[in-house]
Amino acid sequence: DIQMTQSPSTLSASVGDSVSITCRASQTIADWLAWYQQKPGKVPKLLIYKASYLDSGVPSRFSAAGSGTEFTLTITSLQPDDFATYYCQHFGSDSPWTFGQGTKVEI
Amino acid sequence: HVQLQESGPGLVKPSETLSLTCSVSGVSVTSGSYHWSWIRQPPGKGLEWIGQLFYSGINNYNPSLKSRVTISADTSKNQFSLNLNSVTAADTAVYYCRALEAGGGGRGAWGQGTLVTVSS
Numbered sequence A: 001d002i003q004m005t006q007s008p009s010t011l012s013a014s015v016g017d018s019v020s021i022t023c024r025a026s027q028t029i030a031d032w033l034a035w036y037q038q039k040p041g042k043v044p045k046l047l048i049y050k051a052s053y054l055d056s057g058v059p060s061r062f063s064a065a066g067s068g069t070e071f072t073l074t075i076t077s078l079q080p081d082d083f084a085t086y087y088c089q090h091f092g093s094d095s096p097w098t099f100g101q102g103t104k105v106e107i
Numbered sequence B: 001h002v003q004l005q006e007s008g009p010g011l012v013k014p015s016e017t018l019s020l021t022c023s024v025s026g027v028s029v030t031s032g033s034y035h036w037s038w039i040r041q042p043p044g045k046g047l048e049w050i051g052q053l054f055y056s057g058i059n060n061y062n063p064s065l066k067s068r069v070t071i072s073a074d075t076s077k078n079q080f081s082l083n084l085n086s087v088t089a090a091d092t093a094v095y096y097c098r099a100l101e102a103g104g105g106g107r108g109a110w111g112q113g114t115l116v117t118v119s120s
Helices: none
Strands: A004-007 A010-012 A019-025 A033-038 A045-049 A062-067 A070-075 A085-090 A103-106 B003-007 B018-025 B034-041 B048-053 B059-061 B069-074 B079-084 B093-101 B108-110 B114-118
Touching: A004 A085, A019 A033, A019 A085, A019 A103, A045 A062, A070 A085, B003 B093, B003 B108, B018 B034, B018 B093, B018 B114, B034 B069, B048 B069, B048 B079, B048 B093, B059 B069, B079 B093
Parallel strands: A010 A103
Antiparallel strands: A004 A019, A019 A070, A033 A045, A033 A085, A062 A070, A085 A103, B003 B018, B018 B079, B034 B048, B034 B093, B048 B059, B069 B079, B093 B108, B093 B114
């Protein structure tokens, strides 16, 4: 089964900073990766699909790149609304579609 | 526009079966455009993929839960369901149903989630 390793687990930043979160797959998954944002008590929100495509309505300060086994989510010019937990999830082959462990972006 | 709504008991006793239903509107569960999935999140923890039902009828389950879980569809009611047997307190979580666009790489809809507590 494909394992997803997300890092860091916690990221401390300030408004206006640029931050990056990494997700590594134990096997190649091409571009079958999504990124989500979740706030406490809320449903996860899709940010990025197919590794690098911004979902509708997602601000352009979010971007993502990668293919194969290494993927990165970048948030430029952090806004107060961006402080949340971020997850990656793969959709590779018939392997269980596991999530990364999550990255909490905090002040 | 696909919309999902979970329903089911909020409290289940240990060793019993957790049963949840996801009502689907906006698309048929027999549509080849979507796969049907369940995800859970224990309090204060991360997201855990439980499994899914492909539009072809084939299931794919999390190996850690595979021996206890069944995901199936009721086409007459346009619903899909989750059954998890022999539950313990570790199964206490918010359970989400999800519709994933086939080939969409993550695009789709979420239910609003329902908290299920396992306790006697």
